[in-house]
Amino acid sequence: MRKINTVRFGEIEEEEGKIVHFEQGLPAFEEEKEFIIIPYDAESPYVFLQSAKTPDLAFLMTIPFMFFSDYEFSIDDSVIECLAIDKQEELLIYTLLTLPNRDIRQMTANLLAPVVINTKNMQAKQVILEKSAYMTKHKLFPQADANKGDK
Amino acid sequence: MLVLTRKPKQQIMIGDNIIVNVVEVQGDNVRIAIEAPREIKIYRGEIYKAIQEENRKAAEQPMDIDLTQAEPENNK
Numbered sequence: 001m002r003k004i005n006t007v008r009f010g011e012i013e014e015e016e017g018k019i020v021h022f023e024q025g026l027p028a029f030e031e032e033k034e035f036i037i038i039p040y041d042a043e044s045p046y047v048f049l050q051s052a053k054t055p056d057l058a059f060l061m062t063i064p065f066m067f068f069s070d071y072e073f074s075i076d077d078s079v080i081e082c083l084a085i086d087k088q089e090e091l092l093i094y095t096l097l098t099l100p101n102r103d104i105r106q107m108t109a110n111l112l113a114p115v116v117i118n119t120k121n122m123q124a125k126q127v128i129l130e131k132s133a134y135m136t137k138h139k140l141f142p143q144a145d146a147n148k149g150d151k
Numbered sequence: 152m153l154v155l156t157r158k159p160k161q162q163i164m165i166g167d168n169i170i171v172n173v174v175e176v177q178g179d180n181v182r183i184a185i186e187a188p189r190e191i192k193i194y195r196g197e198i199y200k201a202i203q204e205e206n207r208k209a210a211e212q213p214m215d216i217d218l219t220q221a222e223p224e225n226n227k
Contacts, residue, residue, distance in 0.1 A: 027203040028202075028210075029210070041219075044218060044219070046218050046221075058210075059206075059212070060212050067224075078190055081189070082190070096205070097209060098208045098212075099213070099216060104216060104218060104220065110202070110206075113202045113205070113206075126202070128194055128199065130195070136205040140223075141221070141224060
């Protein structure tokens, strides 16, 4: 077990086997190589990616396919090699979320750079989809603006 | 920082196994061909920067957001 200090969740004990390893960190957080995944709650599509090293660093993520049913990308050979991927079924795919001005209806997903986790070895990478048309900001609730006046 | 002047068709070697070829120059545009081992990831600088910036923003989430009202709407 590993003791992990977090600002959001207090002190957490996590099995070593559940720690997610980003060998190269994440862009802008290259020194953050170990994270744990904490569900927002049991039923929720949201999870936190909490740094094992920095108590106040946690990203909010979701499973992109739950919001963007036609989201797709291919994983290139260098990533397959880097994460030692065998089977697609062993992968977990998440996308980082940004929440402007505390307004959950304005939340955006970074579909250009999904987080790919190989659950077999817990190696992970934020993959940059260089050749895709996806962007860093896709609204989770595109209807939110249109419905503003309804309440 | 090393600054070099190159002409079209000339190369730059980085280490033993990365070759940068200047293919052609047309006005503002420079076409560059890069030969590098597969494990070396190559990105356009602005894409990597955009993701760094988005990650920084993503790291600044408020602590106490209520997401129970933000379930998927099954939007396309």
